[in-house]
Amino acid sequence: MSIWEYANPVKFIRTADVLLPWVTVAAVICLVTGLVWGFFFTPEDFRQGSTVKIIYLHVPAAMMAINAWLMMLLASLIWIVRRHHVSALAARAAAPIGATMTVIGLVTGAIWGQPMWGTWWAWDPRLTVFLILFLFYLGYMALWEAIEDDDTAADLTSILCLVGSVFALLSRYAVQFWNQGLHQGSSVLRAGAVTGTDTTEKVSNVYFMPLLVSGIGFVLLFLALVLLRTQTEIRARRSRALLARERSA
Amino acid sequence: MIALLTRDLRLAVRAGGGFGLGLAFFLIVTVLVPFGVGPQTDLLTRIAPGILWIGALLACLLSLDRIFALDWEDGSLDLLATAPLPMEGIVSVKALAHWITTGLPLVLAAPALGVLLNLAGPGYLWLFVSLALGTPALSVIGTFGAALTVGLKRGGLLMSLLVLPLYVPTLIFGAEVARRGAEGLAVQTPLLMLAGISFGVAALLPFASAAVLRINLR
Numbered sequence: 001m002s003i004w005e006y007a008n009p010v011k012f013i014r015t016a017d018v019l020l021p022w023v024t025v026a027a028v029i030c031l032v033t034g035l036v037w038g039f040f041f042t043p044e045d046f047r048q049g050s051t052v053k054i055i056y057l058h059v060p061a062a063m064m065a066i067n068a069w070l071m072m073l074l075a076s077l078i079w080i081v082r083r084h085h086v087s088a089l090a091a092r093a094a095a096p097i098g099a100t101m102t103v104i105g106l107v108t109g110a111i112w113g114q115p116m117w118g119t120w121w122a123w124d125p126r127l128t129v130f131l132i133l134f135l136f137y138l139g140y141m142a143l144w145e146a147i148e149d150d151d152t153a154a155d156l157t158s159i160l161c162l163v164g165s166v167f168a169l170l171s172r173y174a175v176q177f178w179n180q181g182l183h184q185g186s187s188v189l190r191a192g193a194v195t196g197t198d199t200t201e202k203v204s205n206v207y208f209m210p211l212l213v214s215g216i217g218f219v220l221l222f223l224a225l226v227l228l229r230t231q232t233e234i235r236a237r238r239s240r241a242l243l244a245r246e247r248s249a
Numbered sequence: 250m251i252a253l254l255t256r257d258l259r260l261a262v263r264a265g266g267g268f269g270l271g272l273a274f275f276l277i278v279t280v281l282v283p284f285g286v287g288p289q290t291d292l293l294t295r296i297a298p299g300i301l302w303i304g305a306l307l308a309c310l311l312s313l314d315r316i317f318a319l320d321w322e323d324g325s326l327d328l329l330a331t332a333p334l335p336m337e338g339i340v341s342v343k344a345l346a347h348w349i350t351t352g353l354p355l356v357l358a359a360p361a362l363g364v365l366l367n368l369a370g371p372g373y374l375w376l377f378v379s380l381a382l383g384t385p386a387l388s389v390i391g392t393f394g395a396a397l398t399v400g401l402k403r404g405g406l407l408m409s410l411l412v413l414p415l416y417v418p419t420l421i422f423g424a425e426v427a428r429r430g431a432e433g434l435a436v437q438t439p440l441l442m443l444a445g446i447s448f449g450v451a452a453l454l455p456f457a458s459a460a461v462l463r464i465n466l467r
Contacts, residue, residue: 135414143397146407155464156397160411163393163457167415170446174418177442178425 007084009234016227023227027220034214042206054112056211060218062105065133068098068222072140073165076158086230088154089237091161092144093229097222099137106130125176132171136164150237250334250342257346260319271308271351272358278304279362290367297366298376298427304362305355305380306387306416310409312351313391316343317399317462326399330466336459344385344392344455352384368431375430379443383423386447390415393458400465419446 006012038056045052075091078084109127110120121127143160147153282300283293320326329339359380360373368376394412398404425439 132414132417135410139411139414142407142410146398146401146404152400152464152467156461159457159461159464160397163454164415167418170418171414171421174421174442177439178421 004082004084007082007086009086009238012086013231013234016231020224020227020231023220023224027217027224030213030217030220032217034210034212034217038207038210038214042210048116051112051115052207054108055207056214058105058108058112059211060215061101061108062130063215064218064222065098065101065105065130067219068094068101069133069136069165069168071226072098072161076161079154079158080162085154085237086234088158089233090226090230091158092154093233094222094226095137095141095144097225097229099134099141101218101222102130102134102137106134123179125172125179128175128179129168129172132175133168136168140164250338253329253334253339253342254346257343258349261315261346261350269354271312272354274311275304275308275355275358276362278307279365282366293367294369294431297363297368298372298431299424300366301359301362301368301376302380302383302420302424302427305359305384306420308355309351309384309387309391310412310416312347313395313408313412314398314405316347316392316395318395321399326462327466330463336463337455340392340396340455340458340462341451344389344451344458347392348385348388352380352388356380356384369433371433372427372431375436376427379423379426379430379440382426382440382443382447383419386419386443386450387416389450389454389458390419393454393461396458396462396465399462419443422446 006015035056039053042053044050072091072094075087075094078087079091106127109130113122114120140157140160143157144153147156279300282296282304286292286296317326320329330336332339356377360368360377363373363376391412394408394415397411398408401407422439422443426436426443429436429439
């Protein structure tokens with residue numbers, strides 16, 4: 001029993017069929033609980049008012065925007081090293097989801113920033129880096145679309161993903177050097193805050209619990225969407241292969 | 250390798266007129282900027298380093314598809330791939346040839362164009378230095394982009410989309426050197442970072458470009 005068994009598309013589809021309803025239901029439960037709890041049953045912040053509640057969308061979406069790229073990086077590596085087609089298709093399936101998460105993070109940030117910072121957009125390092133990450137997603141998806149041969153496309157996009165990861169990381173530090181930020185530091189998980197010694201700069205538990213639930217919900221949502229989209233990709237490829245076989249017969 | 254380099258240089262200079270094109274583009278962009286932002290000299294002085302860097306970057310981008318496209322069309326790229334020269338070497342030489350025909354003229358022309366934008370006194374030296382250090386990185390990264398899109402019919406626009414995000418760190422540090430130099434601030438940190446990017450990219454990226462080219466020639 002090893003994880004590589006799931007590189008078999010048939011086995012993958014069968015397992016995904018079993019998992020998908022459960023993951024979907026769990027994602028919906030977590031998202032509904034986390035968001036309803038966060039939006040309606042937490043107190044308003046004494047300085048930010050009700051705008052603080054956008055954190056339940058903004059932080060998990062931003063987190064998943066980065067994690068989706070990491071997942072694509074991992075899947076690309078697996079494709080390059082072990083040539084499992086499911087892996088390449090999973091990377092392809094994750095890209096639009098990651099791009100959407102990036103947009104959600106940017107848009108919710110702008111909506112929050114308008115009343116709080118007095119501006120929709122600032123050339124702050126974190127904001128800028130997310131915009132650049134979005135451009136990387138666009139380029140990656142465009143390259144997948146542009147190349148007709150499946151294996152060539154998988155190879156080229158994997159290498160683009162690897163090179164892009166290095167440059168995305170490089171951009172992150174370059175941008176930090178370039179401009180000092182307006183965006184606050186992370187206040188969700190902080191070393192002193194976990195042990196309870198540093199309470200001034202940490203998100204209060206009142207906000208943290210629903211944030212945790214909605215974060216888990218976003219992870220499950222991502223998982224469900226990736227499973228579904230990968231299944232779709234596999235089936236689309238199979239139907240194309242069947243059509244080609246019929247034509248040639 | 251030297252034979253390949255001289256061949257590429259000769260082709261670039263003699264055939265097709267691609268040689269001066271990047272330079273002319275750079276000139277036109279620089280001339281257009283004052284029309285866009287207005288002729289106030291103090292404003293131009295402030296934005297000159299950034300504009301010149303962006304102009305050089307775009308001029309570099311414009312000529313990228315020439316790196317492999319012609320060789321791909323007439324099949325000489327296949328011949329090169331079967332030659333005893335390793336693919337990494339071919340890619341590096343191509344990038345070098347692109348830099349000599351596009352990057353170097355831009356570096357030499359930039360101070361002259363700085364006069365048009367009323368660049369501050371100490372800025373000329375640092376603009377020259379930062380472009381001299383930065384344009385090789387632009388050529389090498391661009392070669393990677395050109396190798397990615399070599400087989401595509403209309404790859405030009407796609408290549409811009411792929412290459413421009415990769416140009417971000419080089420542009421940030423390069424323009425920062427020029428800006429700080431023009432304002433008389435210390436330039437050491439961004440200069441070292443820019444040099445690091447150039448050398449790191451020149452050392453590592455040819456392997457990725459070669460891998461990509463091999464896939465495309467398959």
